[in-house]
Amino acid sequence: MARPGWLTPFAVSMAVAEVVLVLAGTRGAYPVLLVWVPAVAGLAAAVAAFRGAAVRTGGDLRAFWRRVAVAMGFVLLAGISQTLDVVTLPWSGMPPIGTRTLCLYVVGTILAITALLRLPAGGRTWRQLLTAVLDVAVVVVTGGIATSQYIGWFMNRFGVSESAWWLNIAMIAIAVAGAVVVVKIMTARRSPIPRAALWWLAPIGLAGPLSTLLMTALRPWPHLNGSAAVLPFVGLCGTLAAHAQHRRLAAGGSSRIAHPSAGRRGSAVPLVASGLISLLVATVFLRTGHLSTVQVAGTTMLLLLVVARQAIALAENNSLLDTVARQAMHDELTGLFSRRYFTAAVASTTEPHTVVLIDLKEFRAINDGLGPAAGDALLTAYAERLTALAGRHAVVARLGGDEFGLLLTAAPGTVDRLLAASAEPLSAAGHELLVDVSIGLTDGDTADAPDSYRRAELALREAMAGAGGRVVRYDATLERQLSRRATVAADLRRGLAAGEFHLLYQPIVNLPDGRLIGVESLVRWGDVPPAGFIPVAEDTGLIVELGAWILDTVCAQAAEWRRRHGPDALRSVAVNVSARQLLDPALPEIVAAALARHGLPARQLTVEITETAVFGGGRALASVTALSDLGVAIALDDFGTGHSSLGLLRTCPVDAIKVDKSFVDGLGGSPQQEAIAIALTGIAETMGLRTVAEGVETVEQAQRLYELGYRQAQGFHFARPLPAEAIDEMLAAQQNRVAA
Numbered sequence: 001m002a003r004p005g006w007l008t009p010f011a012v013s014m015a016v017a018e019v020v021l022v023l024a025g026t027r028g029a030y031p032v033l034l035v036w037v038p039a040v041a042g043l044a045a046a047v048a049a050f051r052g053a054a055v056r057t058g059g060d061l062r063a064f065w066r067r068v069a070v071a072m073g074f075v076l077l078a079g080i081s082q083t084l085d086v087v088t089l090p091w092s093g094m095p096p097i098g099t100r101t102l103c104l105y106v107v108g109t110i111l112a113i114t115a116l117l118r119l120p121a122g123g124r125t126w127r128q129l130l131t132a133v134l135d136v137a138v139v140v141v142t143g144g145i146a147t148s149q150y151i152g153w154f155m156n157r158f159g160v161s162e163s164a165w166w167l168n169i170a171m172i173a174i175a176v177a178g179a180v181v182v183v184k185i186m187t188a189r190r191s192p193i194p195r196a197a198l199w200w201l202a203p204i205g206l207a208g209p210l211s212t213l214l215m216t217a218l219r220p221w222p223h224l225n226g227s228a229a230v231l232p233f234v235g236l237c238g239t240l241a242a243h244a245q246h247r248r249l250a251a252g253g254s255s256r257i258a259h260p261s262a263g264r265r266g267s268a269v270p271l272v273a274s275g276l277i278s279l280l281v282a283t284v285f286l287r288t289g290h291l292s293t294v295q296v297a298g299t300t301m302l303l304l305l306v307v308a309r310q311a312i313a314l315a316e317n318n319s320l321l322d323t324v325a326r327q328a329m330h331d332e333l334t335g336l337f338s339r340r341y342f343t344a345a346v347a348s349t350t351e352p353h354t355v356v357l358i359d360l361k362e363f364r365a366i367n368d369g370l371g372p373a374a375g376d377a378l379l380t381a382y383a384e385r386l387t388a389l390a391g392r393h394a395v396v397a398r399l400g401g402d403e404f405g406l407l408l409t410a411a412p413g414t415v416d417r418l419l420a421a422s423a424e425p426l427s428a429a430g431h432e433l434l435v436d437v438s439i440g441l442t443d444g445d446t447a448d449a450p451d452s453y454r455r456a457e458l459a460l461r462e463a464m465a466g467a468g469g470r471v472v473r474y475d476a477t478l479e480r481q482l483s484r485r486a487t488v489a490a491d492l493r494r495g496l497a498a499g500e501f502h503l504l505y506q507p508i509v510n511l512p513d514g515r516l517i518g519v520e521s522l523v524r525w526g527d528v529p530p531a532g533f534i535p536v537a538e539d540t541g542l543i544v545e546l547g548a549w550i551l552d553t554v555c556a557q558a559a560e561w562r563r564r565h566g567p568d569a570l571r572s573v574a575v576n577v578s579a580r581q582l583l584d585p586a587l588p589e590i591v592a593a594a595l596a597r598h599g600l601p602a603r604q605l606t607v608e609i610t611e612t613a614v615f616g617g618g619r620a621l622a623s624v625t626a627l628s629d630l631g632v633a634i635a636l637d638d639f640g641t642g643h644s645s646l647g648l649l650r651t652c653p654v655d656a657i658k659v660d661k662s663f664v665d666g667l668g669g670s671p672q673q674e675a676i677a678i679a680l681t682g683i684a685e686t687m688g689l690r691t692v693a694e695g696v697e698t699v700e701q702a703q704r705l706y707e708l709g710y711r712q713a714q715g716f717h718f719a720r721p722l723p724a725e726a727i728d729e730m731l732a733a734q735q736n737r738v739a740a
Ligand code: C2E
Pocket: 506, 521, 522, 523, 529, 530, 531, 534, 550, 575, 576, 577, 578, 608, 637, 638, 694, 695, 696, 697, 714, 715, 716, 717, 721
């Protein structure tokens, strides 16, 4: 059923019509029934609007709108009944209200309250519910005390005897009901009903008391009626509440949106109530010199209720604080302690202790490859392993991401057991995963405690950088290295801006004749060896900028050699590209731009990468593939020293391998020492790869390499890294030799 769009404007016009009628009615008389027309019509509009809301919603929401539609139906009947009263009942100085009418109003009110109380209180604890109930009780008692004092005054104004107890009770009931509804709405922290709809329903609760007040005010004009004046507004508020529900539905908003309350409005209720009653009791006592039994008993009850309510609120607050504290102390996923707790625990240890920090290697790759669910399962499984290994007296924490921490006070051998356990696979989401770890640790006494966490962290960073192996134990030299690094980083940045870097080129030669066929570019910075600044440039990301400069310079130089010595004077010019550069998504563009800028054919550039850089797959492997697609040759540097050499040849587009110096060093020794160098040429040959032997220092090594089938080599035996001009001279000499 479509929502009848005219209901809201209709309800508005009824309310306006009633105001006009009442205003006109204070000027001149007209039939007594006229004021009841907008009243009854307005109520009917609200019933229809509630029914419309019930039809368009479902579940709890539908039940709610259906219930309030029935309640409003009773109010409509009451309105009609009161209209009849006006015609049929005798007038006794006040507008007549029959027992039937009062009953209908009371039933409608009770039904409305029931509907509101039956709203699902999602997420509320019993304490919060009890608080709401107590708030209601406080309002009821306050209303009762006040009414008991002022009821006589009302009766006198109406000119009815106090024995008209039906009216008496109905008034109290309706006033109290109004208060209940308002309180209920105030405390509805998480309701499926749109908040705007609740706020439109709230004023309806005030209709009872309001109409009673209006009755008094309108007494001089017998054809006007307080109930009739208020009822169109009851209809209007109801229609607008239903309208708010429709707008929420139209906005596509979920009907289950939770509304965490901004403040705790309900908590003002007992304070306001106690204040009001104190004033009332004081005024009454000062005026009359005594208090009625109702007032004394009511006030005592009110105080008890307020005390109970505040006690519960206090308990509620405490348990909230507990929850907050627990959440701050624990990691949600694994249930281990949190970083915050761990650092505090370490800093306050009063015993000799060991702090162990653990980073899962390649967790990122597992998480990316198998999905976050598997990643989470792995972390949970590892957390369980750690807890089991660490024993009862350790503090085990997840420090965030894939980092864990252990605070041990007496558990010798834990680190060894940790490492041994790394060889056993963990099962996570149906996968059996081998997880290798980097470990940083520090031992400390009580005096070291405040510093232990930082020290262990330093050691872990060092272990992860791979410089010191899987396990790094903190010592003072680490600290010195680190501060040296910081100085180097600052210096590097300055040097890069000042153009302090230059390139040398080390020849790659043909075997056995030693003819120059290519070069590898090697960066130089004053007398600092590359090993002293390349790792720092990688850590700080400066390598990206430095690398771009190197690539551009190498392409310019290679293009220059082509112009001077012919297109085939050098087969290829190699440039080292580090892992950090491969992670930069812009790298393929940087290379393509450098090639284009200097007009160098892609095939004359070789990019040297290490196995470890691409082992993890992901971004780095994608960069390499993109470079290969450009036509750039890819060489695997330091081949044989990584951990996945052979498998990598299948996944990564490789054109050449550079056999590491360590295998060349073994040549001429025992068959075992030569075995790898022999195996590598075999593999390369079957896979159609170019092989370059690195670090050739003697004529014997060169000889032996040639015998084993190597055709390209590089090393001090042939030439050291040289300035570009020296390469020029070699190329020129080579040209002359060919010409001669
Ligand atoms: P690499 O790529 O393995 O470079 C070869 C290194 O071995 C060079 O050291 C070279 O001078 C040295 N070498 C060559 N022949 C011999 C020999 O017969 N005996 C001995 N003992 N050494 C030899 P260098 O220039 O100190 O470079 C060290 C490392 O620094 C390089 O190893 C490379 O990983 C890195 N590197 C150098 N230049 C760059 C660069 O421009 N970019 C990047 N990303 N890394 C660079």
